[in-house]
Amino acid sequence: MAxxxxxxxxxxxxxxxxxxxQKETQKILTTxxxxxxxxxxxxxxxxxxGLIHHSFKEMKVDCVYVDILHTTNLKEFTLIFGKAIINQLETPLGKSWNQVLNIFKKIQPSIKIDPLTGQPAFDLSISNEKEAEDTLEDIFNYLTKRKKKTVIAIDEFQQISYYPEKKTEALLRSYIQNLxxxxxxxxxxxxxxxTAMFSDASRPFYQSTQFLFLESIEKNEYTEFIKSHFNKSKKKIEENILGxxxxxxxxxxxxxxxFCHKVFSKTDKNVDEKLLAEVKSEIFEENEPYYISYKNLLSTQQWNLLRAIAKEGSVSKINQKKFLNTYQLSASSVQRSIKALEEREMVALEGNSYRVYDVFLGRWLAENY
Ligand SMILES: Nc1ncnc2c1ncn2[C@@H]1O[C@H](COP(=O)(O)OP(=O)(O)OP(=O)(O)O)[C@@H](O)[C@H]1O
Ligand SMILES: [Mg+2]
Structure with a gap:
């Protein structure tokens, strides 16, 4: 369906x-x-x-995707991980129900209707930490016995480092290396x-994986992609506008x-400068309340530094006199503020330059302050 x-x-x-x-997908597949x-x-x-789902399409093995962003401890991890595995590898209909019952020694899975899809899905419930550990063991035993080749993607994996159960990393590593x-x-x-989790010699996952750092899509590739979708719908867009x-x-x-989503929805024929300007102000208008609230969340020094980085676009030498003088910043406060801004994910380090993490916030700051 289009x-x-x-x-x-x-x-x-x-x-x-x-x-x-393409290159990244290939890298994932060969690794x-x-x-x-x-x-x-x-x-x-x-x-x-997106890249995980895209590479799943190319794989000829069973695939499981699990997002653990909202988990805060081992119990929550086990629930989400277990449900994802069972629901994506087994169907709640037919004979697999009995097989699924046999996977779990301590807990009793049930079936409920997924409110989003209206389809039956397996559900698990775990009452305490001991039960979580036993259930995790059951899940890995199930994976070990299952002979089919499988790929499991765990998204937002850094979450496990915040769990109160400090042994989680070692526990997962020991199960994973035996599969x-x-x-x-x-x-x-x-x-x-x-990077610390996977490249620090004292950590369980040390050197156990291949790294892939995903950068921006190459400019020409992206503009060609955008142009082709506009043209397919008989909308004209010039090179300079794409750029x-x-x-x-x-x-x-x-x-x-x-940006493209908005531009596309606002015209049936040509894309011109006027339309771009309209979309930019719409983006600002929609987000202004959030942007303004950041001002209250940050200290004056942090806000001033953020604004200065926004005005520059990107800054490689944050302590250089010229930059400090232009924006009347002091070297010592910049040192402190940049750390805080990085921790709050207000700035991002790209290569060795800082920029405002939220691109549209950066544009808004540059224009309005
Ligand atoms: N190669 C691509 N071509 C077109 N759209 C893409 C591509 N990759 C991602 N997107 C779109 O860009 C947006 C962000 O992508 P995605 O959610 O995959 O990023 P992410 O790195 O997982 O983000 P987060 O860190 O917030 O989880 C989504 O709307 C997705 O559909
Ligand atoms: Mg994501």
């Missing part, structure tokens, strides 16, 4: 709506096929989750946590998609 608007701002709807990422697990890292909203038919993708956006869109959105996937 979508009314080809520029997705969430989810994955198939190859047609997904720009490029997993050769028996290694993979760690996928990028800035937020760069396209990790011969299952490969894993660990994805996330908090780079320092994930302006991807530049303004800093080639950051989600922001390019949202």
């Amino acid at each position: 979508l009314d608007n080809p520029f997705l701002t969430q989810g994955y709807a198939g190859k047609e709506y997904f720009c490029n990422r 997993l096929e050769n028996g290694r697990n993979l760690t996928l890292i990028s800035l937020r909203r760069m396209g990790k989750t 011969h038919n299952v490969r894993f993708i660990f994805a996330g956006s908090i780079k320092h946590i994930l 302006e869109i991807v530049e303004w959105a800093h080639l950051h996937t989600f922001y390019v998609q949202l």
Whole structure:
């Protein structure tokens, strides 16, 4: 089914709506096929989750996707992980019901109707930590016995480092390394946590995976993709306009998609400068209340630094006199503020330059302050 608007701002709807990422997809496939697990890292909203679903389409094995962003402890992990595995590898109809009952020694799975799809789905409930550990063991035993090749992607994997159960990493690592038919993708956006987890010699997952750092989509690839979708719908868009869109959105996937989504929905024929200006002010208007609330969340020094970075677009030498003087910042406060801004994910480090993490907030700050 063709979508009314080809520029997705969430989810994955198939190859047609997904720009490029051929090299990255290939890398994922060969890494997993050769028996290694993979760690996928990028800035937020760069396209990790989309890429996982895209590469699943190319795999000839069973695939499971699980997002653990909202888990805060081992029990919640086990529930979400267990449900994802059972529901994506078994169907609640027919003979697999008995097989599923046999997987779990301590808990009793049930079936409920998924309110979103209206379809029956397996449900689990766990009452305490001991039960969680036993259930996790049952799930890994099930995976071990299942002979079929399987890929499991755990998205937002950095979450496990916040669990109060500090043994989680070691526990998962020991189960995972004993699975011969299952490969894993660990994805996330908090780079320092994930790189430490997989490259610090004292940590359980040390050097156990291949890293893939996902960067922006190449400019020409993206503009060609955008142009082809406009042209398919008989809408005309010139090269300079295409260039302006991807530049303004800093080639950051989600922001390019949202910008194009809005432009596409606002015209039946040509895209011109006037329309771009209209979309930009609409974006600002929609988000202004959030942007203004950031001002209250940050200290004056942090806000001033954020504004200065926004005005510059990107800053490689944050302590350079010229930058400090232009924006009347002091070297010591900049040192402190940049750490806080990084922790709050208000700025992102791209290569060795800082920029405002939320691209549209950066544009708004540059224009309004
Ligand atoms: N290659 C692509 N072509 C077109 N759209 C894409 C592509 N990759 C991702 N998108 C779209 O960009 C948006 C952000 O992508 P996605 O959610 O995959 O990013 P993410 O890195 O997982 O983000 P987060 O860190 O917030 O989880 C989504 O709307 C998605 O549909
Ligand atoms: Mg994601």
